[in-house]
Amino acid sequence: SIKMGRGSLAIAVSAACLLIGYSIAIGPYDWMHRDNFDLIMEKMISVDEKNCKEMSIDSLRLPVNTLGQVPKFNVLPQIVVFPNRTKLIHLHNMALNRGYFFSYILQRLNESEFDFPLLPGFMYYYLSSAATVTSAPGLLNGSSILFDTHCQYANWFPTILNFNQTLPLFGPKAWRLDDYQDNVNWLREPTNNTIIVEDLGAGPNHNYTARWHRLNPLFLYDPDPRIKIDFIPDLRTDNQAKHQYDYNIYNSSSPGVMGKTPNVTRRFFGPPSPGIQENYHPVYFSRPYFDCGRTNMWLVSSVGPVIDFMRRYSIETNLRSPKYVAVSTSDIDFRRIDFDPCKRGVESPDHTYLSGVARCGSTTTCEPLPGYGFQRGGYMCHCLPGFRYPYWQNGPFLGRNIEQASDEEAKRFECIPVRWRIHRLTQSGISNSGTGKRRRKRSADDVKLLVQLMRLYNASSMTELRVRAEEHDRQDQQAAAQAKLQQTGVRRFVQLAKSAVSAAVSYLKNATGGSSAARNFTASPSIVSTKLLPRHPLPEATQRLLDERKSRVKRNIETIADYGEQNIYYLGRLSSFSSDRYNAVKALMRQYVSITPENCGAQPPDRLVLPGEVGFGADKQFEVQARTALRLAHFLSAFQQNVNPDEIYGGVHGDKYLNEHQIYGEVFSNIMADHWILSSGVYYDRDAFFNPKLRNKVEYFGPTAYKLGSEQRTDQKQRELSFVAEDAAGWEAARAYYERDWFKLLKERWASNTYGLEKFVTKPFVRFDLNGTSSKPFQRFPIYYRAPRYEDIYWSKPYFDCNKDKDPNKRHLNAWVITVAVPFFGISPYKSLEFSGVVTVTVPLSKMDINMCPSNFYEANYFKNTAPCHYETTYCVPIINNRFALDSYKCECRQGxxxxxxxxxxxFHAGGMVSQNYEKMVNNEQNYYRMLTCREGSASSLLPTLAAVALALVSPWLTGQLTF
Structure with missing residues (x-):
């Protein structure tokens, strides 16, 4: 029993020690303490494709508040969207886009038996989900449309499913396959271009709407008030969250002829469009979950509703009502989502489970960085106001360097207090922006003596001030030595200086030896060494123990050449400012502001177009909107290259040709799901569109939707829910879309040569029978198609879309815009690829940020080198989300x-203040432009160096002693 007691005690002690050590630090160094990031990583690592089926639902989900800064539809137009949130915004918009489209098309063709064949077929659902994934590599990993029980009226089973009857379940889901070892990938190189599409409503245990289904609690149903995903089944008794949208469509009877009255005036129920004060949203985000059995990855899904008028094709219209019949989902790899590691208040809306995992020091403030995903180091640490970086630090402390620092290096990521700060001058005197900090109260004699010493010091030893910057930093960082100096004060320092005088005089007498050369001798401040030695050396055992604990040699980053990739703020020759370019930018902004919808008709055509360099950076800032157009181009290419209406696969009939209702629905959904898309269109080449109703080809067809509310609506809320579309084939010859630059250039590029298009592979799995007892590969397996890449997108010059004639029958945006154009392709009668048309979205120029900072000579940026910073002491940093306005920069202090x-x-110096004072200086007005600079970082220590004071005191007496 004694042995057992001792053994139990040893085990308990070991477990306690392990638990204590495990709770204190988990990183490679002792100073790295365990935090919530480590808890998340442990949970993610513990789950894989081999054991996920045996784990509980809670083991496959992360905490609710792991995902932060989730986009909300009603506040997106007002909030500032940082670059690290663009992935979630695209995830939000794609789920909402598909929700709007299927709500529109299901209700538009919900009147009679003649509309039933025009509904989307199963290939439409499959290829639409696949196009959502292929158009966004790195952004989206999956997409699906999941119908509720008996809510899908399938038109592709005409022989075995009677009219007005439903499928039990239908849920096509597409996801990206790791095709490294795929049988169709002969090169064995990952392409990210292979997509699997499977009907989740087929196969064993396929009832994904059931609460016991493992898929349901992951992203289809989560009653948590912070998640609120409960669209299906729809048990609501009111239609408050099902908004009604108005739309008008103007058709063209012939090319160049547009009707003056809308041919179609309708309404449809769609996902909610809440006001700023309403707390329900059209899209909700799931908590991160492990997608077991499919992608075997940690995913985050956005979920939006699809609404239909149920029951469909019913005579009893009073029994029909809008109902959530399906959900549209989009998935993203959780590891690709950036998170905010900075510390936030508990009551802050930005507070998440991962808030506070950044390891910034007490003298710094944290700022998240985009592009890091779910890993440490996605932040940087700025110095707090009143502090500066050490002389060896170039710019803010990067999080990736802090996370790799040893115990000794971690202490170096601190800022140094700035002493002798000055008040900012204003026209009314000295500003009261802050109060200076005194170290301690001194007597008048001490202050006078200190002033005299500083005068002598500044007069004779300014070079010493620069050379000894490192010594100042070292003195500031040694808290004990600094406290001792503060206690003893200036008198103690003067006594130390006088003790150095004897050493200096002895050295000079020995060096000169009484020669005549001493008469012309000039004292140098570098004669006296100021190196401080330890008062008591450490014991050998202690020193040896400290040496053994060093895990690696400290990195040498003392010079600019040692920085490598860390040297992100060293600009060299790029530190330039062009006054001529600055004047040109001011003139361009005057042109931008002066043109309005009222006077644009009187302007010459050249004043309605800005240089192409003005749109520099639009491909990154409007990536979400451009990929919306790319998604539609991918879908049209895949559908036209693979769908044949005459094909019949047993009881399954192929899809019909695309009809005008479907194309109008696609462009409507583009503008309704994205606040920044003002218009969207699909413009077919000549004789490229086949009208299934007329059973012939149409010469020109260009459905274009605008975000223009009906002018008859006085209610602002109702105007926001109103949209209009027209057939661009009816535009007059001067405005014909086939004469636009974006159409002509793309056609010239792709009409004769389609080399360079990306090849995509889709593997569809369909249900074996009507009830979906199992799945099987589709008869055409796999499906191939070619589509453009993101690099093939055409960006137009910024232009003003003006209604010159003030004609109410003409639709114009009357704003400065940029058109994004993407080509799509079909199959010619000779079974070869051919150019079919162009998909466009138009975005406002006012939403684009400009970069006025210096940049490389080969960058076609109209605004570069126009920030008048003092580049000798500062560097320029662009400010994001300031939109299309000047002064979108700041001047931060350079290294040292x-x-x-x-x-x-x-x-830092704000860009608006710098530009304002620069213009005053140019106009010979009162200004303080020359004061908007930074000073050398040598004023951190209140007292001068020992050598400087010693030489200042000894110089007059030394001159007299050496005179013969």
Missing amino acids: YEYPFNDVSIW
Whole structure:
């Protein structure tokens, strides 16, 4: 029993020690303490494709608040969207896009038996989901449309499914396959272009609407009030969250002829469009979950509703009502989502489970960085106002360097206090932006003596001030030595200086030896060494123990050449400012502001177009909107290259040709799901569109939708729910879409040569029978198609879309816009690829940020080199989300310099203030432009160096002693 007791005690002690050590630090170094990021990583690592089926639902889900800064539809137009949130915005928009489209098309063709064959077939659902995935590599990993029980009226089973009857379940889901070892990938190189599409409503245990189904609690139903995903089954008794949308369509009777009255005026129920004060949304995000058995990855899904008028084709119209019949989902790899590691308040809406995992010091503030995904280091640490970086640090401390730092290196990521800060001058005197900090109260004699020493010091030893910057930093960081100096004060320092005088005089006498050369001798501040030695050396055992604990040699980053990739703020020759370019930018902005919808008709055509360099950076800032057009181009290419209406596969009939209702629905959904898309269109080449109703080809067809509310609506809310579309074939010859640059250039590029298109592979699995007892590969397996890449997108010059004639029958945006155009392709009668048309979206120029900072000579940026910073002491940093306006920059202090002003909230010179004072200086007005600079970072220590004071005191007496 004693042995057992001792053994139990040993086990308990070992477990306690392990638990204590495990709770304190989990990183490679002792200073890295365990946090919530480690808990998430442990849970993610513990699940894989081999054991996921045996784990509980809670083991396959992460905490609810793991995902932060989730986009909300009603606040997206007002909030600032940072670059690290664009992936979630695209995820949000795609789920909403598909929700709008299927709500529109199901209700548009919900009147009679003649509309039933025009509904989307199963290939439409399959290829639409696949196109959503192929158009966004790195952004989306999956897409699906999941119908509720008996809500899908399938038109592809005409012989075995009677009219007005439903399928039990129908849920096509597409996801990206890792095709490294796929049998169709002969090169064995991952392409990210292979997509699997499977009907989740087929196969064993396929009832995904059941609460016991493992898929249901992951992203189809989550009653948590912070998630609120409960669209299907629809048990609501009111239609408050099912908004009604108005739309008008103007058709063209012939090319160049547009009707003056709308041919179609209808309404449909769609996903909700809540106001700013309403708390329900059209799209909700699931918590991160492990997609077991399919992608075997940790995913996040956005879920939006699809609404239909049920029951369909019913005579009893009073019994029909809008109902959530399906959900549209989009998936993204959780590891690709950026998170905010900075510390946030508990009551802050940005507070998440991962808030506070950044390891910034007490003298710095944290700022998240985009592009890091779910890994440490996605942040940087700025110095707080009143602090500066050490002389060896180039720009903010990067999180990736902090996360790799040893115990000794971690102490170096701190900022140094800035002493002798000055008040900012204003026209009324000295500003009261902050109060200076005193170290301690001194007597008048001490202050006078200190002033005299500083005068002598500044007069004779300015070079020493620059050379000894490292010594100042070292003194500031040694808290004990600094406290001792503060206690003893200036008198103690002067005594130390006088003790150095004897050493200096002895050295000079020995060096000169009484020669005549001493008469012309000039004292140098570098004669006296100021190196401080330890008062008591450490014992050998202690020193040896400290040496053994060093896990690696400290990295040498003392010079600019040692920085490598860390040297992100060293600009060299790029530190330039062009006054001529600045004047040109000011003239361009005057042109931009002066043209309005009222006077644009009187402007010459050249004033309605800006240089192409003005749109520099649009491909990155409007990537979400451009990929919306790319998705539609991928779908049209895949559908036209693979669908044949005459094909019959047993009881399954192929899809019909695309009809005008479907194309109008696609362009409507583009503008309704994205606040930044003002218009969207699909423009077919000549004789490229086949009208299934007329059973012939149409010469020109260009459905174009606008975000223009009906002018008859006085209610602002109702105007936001109103949209209009027209057939661009009816535009007059001067405005014909086939004469536009974006159409002509793309046609010239792709009409004769389709080399360069990307090849995509889709593997569809369909249900074996009507009830979906099992799945099987489709008869055409796999499906191939070619479509453009993101790099093939055409970006137009910024232009003003003006209604010159003020004709109410003409639809124009009357704003500065940029058109994004993407080609799509079909199959010619000779079974070869051919150019079929162009998909466009139009975005507002006012939403684009400009970059006025210096950049490389080969970058076609109209605004570069127009920030008038003092580049000798500062560098330029662009400010995002300031939109299309000047002064979108700030001037931060360069390496070795510090911000001299006593501001309590900023540590840089704001671009607006710099530009304003620069213009005043040019106009010979009163200004303080020359003060908007940074000073050398040598004022961190209140007291001068020992050598400087010693030489300042000894110089007059030394001159007299050496005179013969």
